Amino acid sequence: MNSFQMSSNSQQVQADPEIEERIKKIVDEFEDNFIFDSQYVQANEFLNQITDKTIREDIRILSIEARVLIYDDPLKSEQIYQALFEKHPTYFKNTFEYLTLLFDCYEGKAQEVKKKVLQIVQNYQGNQENDAYFLACKSVAMKSKKNMELSRKLMKQAIEKANKAYQISDMYAQLGNTYLELEQYQKAIKYYLEGLKIQPKNDECLNNISFCYLEMHELEKSIQFGELALLNYPYNSTVLCNLAIVYEELDDIDKAEQAYLALFQNKTSGCVQHANYMQFLYEHRFNDPNKRLLIIEHLKKGFIYEPTAQNSIFEPFYVFLKETEKFGKALYSYKIIVCFMDFLETIRQQAPNLLENIALKVNKIIQSLQQIEIDEEFEDISDDEYEYEDGYEVEEDYSSNQVQVQDSQDNQEVDQQQNLNIKTDGQFLENLILGNQIYQDPTLVKPISTHQQIAIYKLIYDMILLKSRENSILYSLIIYNRHISENLHFQSNIQFWDLYFD
Numbered sequence: 001m002n003s004f005q006m007s008s009n010s011q012q013v014q015a016d017p018e019i020e021e022r023i024k025k026i027v028d029e030f031e032d033n034f035i036f037d038s039q040y041v042q043a044n045e046f047l048n049q050i051t052d053k054t055i056r057e058d059i060r061i062l063s064i065e066a067r068v069l070i071y072d073d074p075l076k077s078e079q080i081y082q083a084l085f086e087k088h089p090t091y092f093k094n095t096f097e098y099l100t101l102l103f104d105c106y107e108g109k110a111q112e113v114k115k116k117v118l119q120i121v122q123n124y125q126g127n128q129e130n131d132a133y134f135l136a137c138k139s140v141a142m143k144s145k146k147n148m149e150l151s152r153k154l155m156k157q158a159i160e161k162a163n164k165a166y167q168i169s170d171m172y173a174q175l176g177n178t179y180l181e182l183e184q185y186q187k188a189i190k191y192y193l194e195g196l197k198i199q200p201k202n203d204e205c206l207n208n209i210s211f212c213y214l215e216m217h218e219l220e221k222s223i224q225f226g227e228l229a230l231l232n233y234p235y236n237s238t239v240l241c242n243l244a245i246v247y248e249e250l251d252d253i254d255k256a257e258q259a260y261l262a263l264f265q266n267k268t269s270g271c272v273q274h275a276n277y278m279q280f281l282y283e284h285r286f287n288d289p290n291k292r293l294l295i296i297e298h299l300k301k302g303f304i305y306e307p308t309a310q311n312s313i314f315e316p317f318y319v320f321l322k323e324t325e326k327f328g329k330a331l332y333s334y335k336i337i338v339c340f341m342d343f344l345e346t347i348r349q350q351a352p353n354l355l356e357n358i359a360l361k362v363n364k365i366i367q368s369l370q371q372i373e374i375d376e377e378f379e380d381i382s383d384d385e386y387e388y389e390d391g392y393e394v395e396e397d398y399s400s401n402q403v404q405v406q407d408s409q410d411n412q413e414v415d416q417q418q419n420l421n422i423k424t425d426g427q428f429l430e431n432l433i434l435g436n437q438i439y440q441d442p443t444l445v446k447p448i449s450t451h452q453q454i455a456i457y458k459l460i461y462d463m464i465l466l467k468s469r470e471n472s473i474l475y476s477l478i479i480y481n482r483h484i485s486e487n488l489h490f491q492s493n494i495q496f497w498d499l500y501f502d
Contacts, residue, residue: 016054023058026050030064036166038201038232043068059084063094071235074105074270085113089120092133099140100174104204104238105270106306117141132161136171143178152178169199176208185212201232207239214246222246237263241273244280253284274302275313282320282330292330293339300343307350314354321361324369328448328456341463359464366457373450 034043047065050056066080081098084091095117102110118141121134128134139154155175162168172195179188189212192205199205206229213222226243233239244259260277278298285291302313320327331337347354 019052019054022052023055023060026055027060027064030068031164031166035064035067036199038203040068040071044072059088059091059094063091063097066094067097070101071233074101077101078106089116090124090126090128092128092131092137095120096133096136096140097170099137100170100204103140103177107312108306114141114143130161132158132163132167132171135161136174140174143181148178148182165198166202169195169202169205171195172198173202173204173208176205180208180212183215185216188212203229203233203236203239206232207236207242210239210246211242214242214249217249219246219250223250234262235265237270237273241276244276248280248284256280257285271302271306271312274298274305275316278302278313279316282316282326286326286330293336295330296336296339296343300339300346303343303350304346318361321365324365324453324457325448328453331456331460337459337463340460344463355464359461362457362461362464366454366461369450369454369457373454376450 030043030046034040034046043064047061047068050061055061062080062084066077066084069077069080078098078101081094081101084094085098089095099110099113099117102113117137121138121141124134135154135158139151139158142154143151152175155171155178159168159171159175162171172191176188176191176195179185179191189209192209192212195202195205196209206225210222210224210226210229213219213225223243223246226239226246229236229239230243240259240263244256244263247253247256247259257280260273260280263273264277275298278295281291281295281298285294299313299317306312320330331340344355344358347358
């Protein structure tokens, strides 16, 4: 093939025969050696040695660069794929690899691109209709539950026409995915294994087999394939995240956390991974105040990574919101409150309409808590003046004078206790505002009251209503004083403002 299709209008651009021959040799070198053996670091080094601009900017070389960068810099990889897709939508090899990357990492974008690809393949008229990658693109674009049989048929045709081993392996992985999406795990594993026969280091086949065994609760097999995938792809975020889930299922919490930490040491982590780690911390590391701070930080990071994929990060967040006592404890710290405010400001900048949804949910929780508080107060009402025995009222056996004396003694004890509480709470607040410590409080051991929970959720609601970042820290101090200080039974807020204005 001495010409290459460069645009959607089927315009053919003739390349210099000598340059074309060099490009074909480079492509074969990459595909038959580096990509087949998953030597992405070496492939990148080889790529950087190409100095000829004509060759370096050829779309076949750029497509290879995008594949090579998937594990080291997935954001750049996605950008290259996207640019090539927009300029050359009928370069179906690039489009197929771009779609599979999106399905793995960017759920929202994948659906948008799939619609565009479906329109392209349905309207396309050209000499590539029998090409393996054209058929594969059509298969992936039509992959939905109602078109799954057609998708499989097209992918099998693509496999028959593919002429490179790694291409066939990739297509077997996508064929397995059509069963995985329907939770037919044994059939999915069958095709993943076919892919591994051809390319033993295919990362998607290895990792998805591990995932299938995880869903089937065959955890030892899941670990076996997951760790094998990790040997070949030590920085693969999907592999690390799945292994973390398996270790967690086996109650090996330390190993699970190590997998998450390894995941976040590279650039391949995404929205789902941050959401999973956030949930892990919430369930297993909540008693560590530093880890409670990380819960909010990873909530923000997951959102920043892909603001359009809100379900992945916000579904667990909304679950946490409803766990009022535990979530209330998570925010029972000045540092975490400020971190949470920063997260809300990030949402305001990138998806302001989302704040309205969060505000509605928080308001519903406040109303629910207020009803619980009313019910608790009603239950506490009792008649202490009478006790009942055998159905008859019994008169009190002490005089009103005795009652007054006892009340006086009780009031003195209450005053002494309140003075002690004020002194202790004052020191606590000073430490919070000065940032000397993260709040470690018995509320992590004993329940916090419904009144405290209401105050904290009112604080959240007020923060959501912020309109600008400039005065948000000052405003956070105001509402922090108004709600949290009330919870801690402060009789005066003078000390609070003395600390602030100093």
